[in-house]
Amino acid sequence: MTGYGRGEVVADGLRLAAEVRSVNHRFCELSARLPRAFSAYEADARKIMQDRLTRGKISLIVTWGSDGDESGGEPAGTLTVDDRAADRYMELLRTLQKRLALPGEVDVKTFATLPNLFSWREEERPSEFYLSLLRDVVAKAVDELIRMKEDEGAALERDLAARVELVRTRTARVRDRAPLRVRETHEKMKERVKALLDEADASLPEERMLQEIALLSDRLDCTEECVRLEAHCAHFLKYVSEEATPGRKLNFLLQEMNREINTIGSKSNDVTIVEQVVEVKEELERIREQVQNIE
Secondary structure, three states: OOOEEEEEEEEEEEEEEEEEEEEEOOOOOEEOOOHHHHHHHHHHHHHHHOOOOOOOEEEEEEEEEEEEOOOOOOOOOEEEEEEEHHHHHHHHHHHHHHHHHHOOOHHHHHOOOOOOEEEEEEEOOOOHHHHHHHHHHHHHHHHHHHHHHHHHHHHHHHEEEHHHHHHHHHHHHHHHHHHHHHHHHHHHHHHHHHHHHHHHOOOOOOOHHHHHHHHHHHOOOOHHHHHHHHHHHHHHHHHHHHHOOHHHHHHHHHHHHHHHHHHHHHHHHOOHHHHHHHHHHHHHHHHHHHHOOOO
């Protein structure tokens, strides 16, 4: 199930923001992108998501900056100069100038281009500060993501319930029609056999005819399949309403429901039943597409 959540915390003049996105996936696949200062705690952020999200392709992006800074960049820290490196650079440059008789003077512009002379130093804070901040902001983002998924899940539950009820209604029509169709087939078969026997001036023992009709009835009767399909529908609705993560069970039930309706279709040469079978198959396909969004 898709979803999005965002969390933000402010502490000690710093603002930390986290965004969590989830798209449909068969398994739980996580990715995280954290600022350098928080990279050591990526495993903690992943654990928070794994404990509460069971399925989906989930990405976490964490950014931070100074409170009140709308640029979105990391805290500036303090720009420092390495005095020992500067002294050594000056000493070597003067030695080189003297030895090679080079003209010119060593100025600020020269020093500005030298590597590893200037660096940004971030304010030192204990590791507990960063870890606590990260846990809070990721938890908030996950909370919002779950709320969004719950809202989507409620709408999806209503849609699935309506579609399953349609399947039950059409299955009930097939179940009501099936005995009538068997009786009609009996009568047609008896009439045809009688006509053939009269034409051939022959006879057939009544027991033999009843035996053949019974075999035909067994091949045509789909009452058992209808009962099982209706039972699967009841289980489907129960899992949707009561299970926290029913996705795998619903997939299995859909396979069984398709098997039953296919069997009903193979036994049917009745227009009314065939129409209901086609409609049920279409609804089951729509349900299958929706179930792919359920964890």
